[in-house]
Amino acid sequence: MPSHSTPARSARLRGLQLLAVTGAAALLLTACGSDSGGDSGSGSGSGDKAANQAAGGTRTVKDATGKAVEVPAAPQRIVTLTQEDLDAVLALGITPVGITNGQGLDKPPAYLADRVRDVKVVGNLLQPVMDKVIAAKPDLILAGDMQDEQMLKQLREITPATVVTMAPTDDWKLSLRGIGNAVNKLAKANEVIAGYDAKAKKAGEGLTANKGAEVSIVRWNPDGPSWMEKKQFASGVALDMGLKRPKAQDKDGNAHTPPLSLEKLQEIDGDWLFLSTLTADAQEALKDVQKKPAYQQLGAVRNNHVVTVDGSVWSTRGGPLAASAVVDDLTKALAS
Known part of the structure; x- marks a missing residue:
């Protein structure tokens, strides 16, 4: 699963696979032909539309479902309903007026907390409280990968400029470009991606003994560990740095495995093991298994190559700020 991975959310995302054909690529269809001369994003190309843009009017974009949505040319009051939307707009230099709590949290994710200290929380991840949204x-x-049509209808009654920004198989770079187009900052989005690519490449090339190491990326759940497939967010960051995945984890896909039993614990081994959790009960489950021989016999454990990382960064579908944080975490561990 690529992002907000509770069991219920996993089932919901499987239901979203039909949308993946369009995805954020649909949102970018108009942007690709209209980004000349700055962050103009999409538009009809007509003289009236151009005049409206110049006057701070509206633009039309396609969202991740292929729906045409009229949005402000220069939005002033943005509400984000997912951590990924929030990460993206902050990276684009925009502070929203309303946000939701982080994945599995009752507060904004820690890595973004300083940036949104004074921003109103309007609900939990993809579960906005409508009165709070109205007050914002x-x-x-920016509605993330929401598929609840009834909720989308209510949001569109608050403002018709409600954009589904991502589909299940969109990686963070594609989602960022779609979000960048929606907020009329596509050129800025491309700059952010270029900056990340340069940072990841430089960081990977700067590794010495651990250059090209096999890194296992695992989230510990209350009922066991799940390792991440190669196209999952943090896995992609590791690959961007020139790192590799253990043979057992060298699988194409943007999901994670079902929780593994102790008998299959060798699947999480690697030169280095990066472990995250999202909930308190998962942390307790990890503490419990760390006392068991099956865990203690892992090569990464015996070599003291286990690194605990923030699940709200590593276990999501990601954004540019989270991607930069993962590069920093990998560099700190592997360059030492």
Whole structure:
């Protein structure tokens, strides 16, 4: 699963696979032909539309489902309903007026907390409280990968400029470009991606003994560990740095495995093991298994190559700020 991975959310995302054909690529269809001369994003190309843009009017974009949505040319009051939307707009230099709590959290994710200290929380991940959204007076709502049509209808009654920004198989770079187009900052989004690519490449090349090491990326759940496939967010960051995945984890896909039993614990081994959790009960389950021989016999454990990382960064579908944080975590561990 690529992002907000509770069991219920996993089932929901499987239901979203039909949307993946369009995805954020649909949102970018107009942007690709209209980014000349700055962050103009999409538009009809007509003289009236151009005049409206110049006057701070509206633009039309396609969202991740292929739906045409009229959005402000210069949105002033943005509400984000996922951590990934929040990460993206902050990276683009925009502070929203309303946000939701982080994945598995009752507060914003720690790595973004300083940036949103004074921003109102309007609900939990993809579960906005409508009265709080109304109070935020948004002129643009970024709705992540929401598929609840009833909730989308309510949001569009608050503002028709409600954009589904991502589909299940979209990686963070594609989602960022789609979000960048929606907020009329596509050129800035491309700059952010270029900056990340340069950082990841430089960091990977700067590794010495651990250059090209096999890194196991695992989230510990209450009922056991799950390792991440190669196209999952943090896995992609590791690959961007020139790192590799253990043979057992060298699988194409953007999901994670079902929780593994102790008998299959060798699947999480690697030159280095990066472990994350999202909930308190998962942390307790990890503490319990760390006392068991099956865990203690892992090569990464015996070599003292186990690194605990923030699940709200590593276990999501990601954004540019999270990607930069993962590069930093990998560099800190592997360059020492």
